[in-house]
Amino acid sequence: MRSLPSFPDLRAFLSWLEARGELARIAEPVSLRHEMTAVQLACLRRGGPALRFDRPQGARIPVVANLFGTRARVAAGLGLQPDEIAGFGEFLAALRSPAPVEGMRDAMSRWPMLRAALATRPRLLRHGPVQEEELPGLDSLPVQTPWPGDGGPLITWPVVLTRPQDSRTEDLTRYNLGVYRAQVLAPDRLILRWLAHRGGAAHHRSWARAGEPMPVAIALGADPALLLAAALPLPETVSELGFSGVLRGARSELVAAQTVPLMVPARAEVIVEGWVHPGETAPEGPFGDHTGYYNAVEPFPVMRVSRITCRSDPLYLSTVTGRPPDEPSVIGEVFNDLALPVIRAQIPEITDLWLPPAACSYRMAVVAIDKRYPGQARRVMMALWGMLPQFSYTKLVVVVDRDIDVRSWDDIAWAISTRMDPGRDVMLIDRTPMDYLDFASPVEGLAGKLGLDATTKIGAETAREWGRVMQLDPKHEARAEALLDAVLP
Missing domain, CATH: 2.30.110.10 (Electron Transport, Fmn-binding Protein; Chain A)
Known part of the structure; x- marks a missing residue:
């Protein structure tokens, strides 16, 4: 290999x-x-x-x-x-x-x-x-x-x-x-x-x-x-x-x-x-x-x-540990990609996962899934928190659809603001294991978990007709790029 x-x-x-x-x-x-x-x-x-x-x-x-x-x-x-x-x-x-x-x-x-x-x-x-x-x-x-x-x-x-x-x-x-x-x-x-x-x-x-x-x-x-x-x-x-x-x-x-x-x-x-x-x-x-x-x-x-x-x-x-970016956070990004196939073997509907380095490399996870049934995003949240000890310290999980780039903050913000309702799509769990280094925790070693379902709602999840995502024909987009390449320096 x-x-x-x-x-x-x-x-x-x-x-x-x-x-x-x-x-x-x-x-x-x-x-x-x-x-x-x-x-x-x-x-x-x-x-x-x-x-x-x-x-x-x-x-x-x-x-x-x-x-x-x-x-x-x-x-x-x-x-x-x-x-x-x-x-x-x-x-x-x-x-x-x-x-x-x-x-x-x-x-x-x-x-x-x-x-x-x-x-x-x-x-x-x-x-x-x-x-x-x-x-x-x-x-x-x-x-x-x-x-x-x-x-x-x-x-x-x-x-x-x-x-x-x-x-x-x-x-x-x-x-x-x-x-x-x-x-x-x-x-x-x-x-x-x-x-x-x-x-x-x-x-x-x-x-x-x-x-x-x-x-x-x-x-x-x-x-x-x-x-x-x-x-x-x-x-x-x-x-x-x-x-x-x-x-x-x-x-x-x-x-x-x-x-x-x-x-x-x-x-x-x-x-x-x-x-x-x-x-x-x-x-x-x-x-x-x-x-x-x-x-x-x-x-x-x-x-x-x-x-x-x-x-x-x-x-x-030697190395230095501090607020990201630091050397451990760079290593963590690569480990994220190495771990994804193992995670997908346990939770097959996951198509991508990102642990943002700015969130201390493990405190937050953004997960894309191939959604097929109501409640699937919540099931994935619970599976992640319970699958590996490392995810027990992940206090925020955002679940999105596979059309969202989990490494793009713009995509994440768009999904949260258009596919998530705070009254319906928030999962809050109290008094779960947490890294004792998390000073935001109300009790040392115990803290809450927050899950945001920013996926398209289907079936029993909504009574409304869901909006359609606007997209151009890929042929037109390719034609536009070719035209601009010819006239712009």
């Missing part, structure tokens, strides 16, 4: 980007406190390249940022051209729920799927590049303090590896990989901010119940497939390590950590190893978040660092 080469590590991806003019090196010193954030966001808003800061002030390790600042680079991280994203989403949906094989010809046509499945099995190495050298402490890393109101330096692109207490080191399918922000407390202390519904938090609870410290490893500067797999909202039964092999088109390479019983990415730039002890927490934050607001200070688990290994001449990968 890949049309681009496999990138075994971050360096291979950066070399590929640089050869295409998609990597810019900044030789001037740049402060890790706030100034680097300004440069990253300015570059992203221009649709600019990935950045390498060669001289971060107060540090010797270069910083890589804005890696996935454009849709094209997110696609490239998956090994794809931008126009291949939708097709890859169909492939991933088929890989999750393959249709029955019908004959030898059909079986042979499934070879790419079989090869992808085989790529999910990691390869175990005795030695890895990430263990070539050792760093004395976290203060050796060029960790940013992104926003002026932040509580301290924040690691923003960590891939955190954990496993449950009843597992073994070699039980790789039970590992969880998540991108959880990590506040630096001291050269040997981190705060890990994982929320209660995330896999890392579930593993933490299993170790705490047993009264044992939990082993944790943090990969910094992993390969693009592993980074994106860790960020994807995958079902709990799907291994991020295995799924990264599908994205990469090659098996993940792992090596045993040196001080904790975990396998870690052999080609990452840096591995931070350590332990989280039961009941040990520290106040985390405040930090600027994707909502555009600072989080409140709250207690989260502390990780005691036991060792930091790295490659020779390591790179440090």
Whole structure:
């Protein structure tokens, strides 16, 4: 399925980007406190390249940022051209729920799927590049303090590896990989901010119940497939390590950590190893978040660092989270397209879906359906809210007909203003799960949901004759374009 080469590590991806003019090196010193954030966001808003800061002030390790600042680079991280994203989403949906094989010809046509499945099995190495050298402490890393109101330096692109207490080191399918922000407390202390519904938090609870410290490893500067797999909202039964092999088109390479019983990415730039002890927490934050607001200070688990290994001449990968547009919102747009075939497999009448980045990438959804019966829009709303945990945080769903472009605010506004009646077409639900970062919620973790049925009303939905949409003959429109092309510059 890949049309681009496999990138075994971050360096291979950066070399590929640089050869295409998609990597810019900044030789001037740049402060890790706030100034680097300004440069990253300015570059992203221009649709600019990935950045390498060669001289971060107060540090010797270069910083890589804005890696996935454009849709094209997110696609490239998956090994794809931008126009291949939708097709890859169909492939991933088929890989999750393959249709029955019908004959030898059909079986042979499934070879790419079989090869992808085989790529999910990691390869175990005795030695890895990430263990070539050792760093004395976290203060050796060029960790940013992104926003002026932040509580301290924040690691923003960590891939955190954990496993449950009843597992073994070699039980790789039970590992969880998540991108959880990590506040630096001291050269040997981190705060890990994982929320209660995330896999890392579930593993933490299993170790705490047993009264044992939990082993944790943090990969910094992993390969693009592993980074994106860790960020994807995958079902709990799907291994991020295995799924990264599908994205990469090659098996993940792992090596045993040196001080904790975990396998870690052999080609990452840096591995931070350590332990989280039961009941040990520290106040985390405040930090600027994707909502555009600072989080409140709250207690989260502390990780005691036991060792930091790295490659020779390591790179440090960083990003900035803030009000969209930011790098996570760009990644989220691509994930939207990848997820659509999976969503359509569950709710077939959906023809398109858009999660507007400006709405924090998940707080609002605009859904187009092939409407066939009364009440269908409400059924789709309820199905979305109940289908995936991620949609439980979507507080506004707008359902439109398939003739509406869900990515056009003009189309959305027209559908709402001409096909939706506030007294009939509004669904309001109270006290449902909500991201506790939503300060608009009247109760932390609980909030309402709003559904707007902006579809054409049919059958029992209306007693009136519905209006007909005005349209010109496509032949006349084509003729008009041809005439204007001939007379206008």
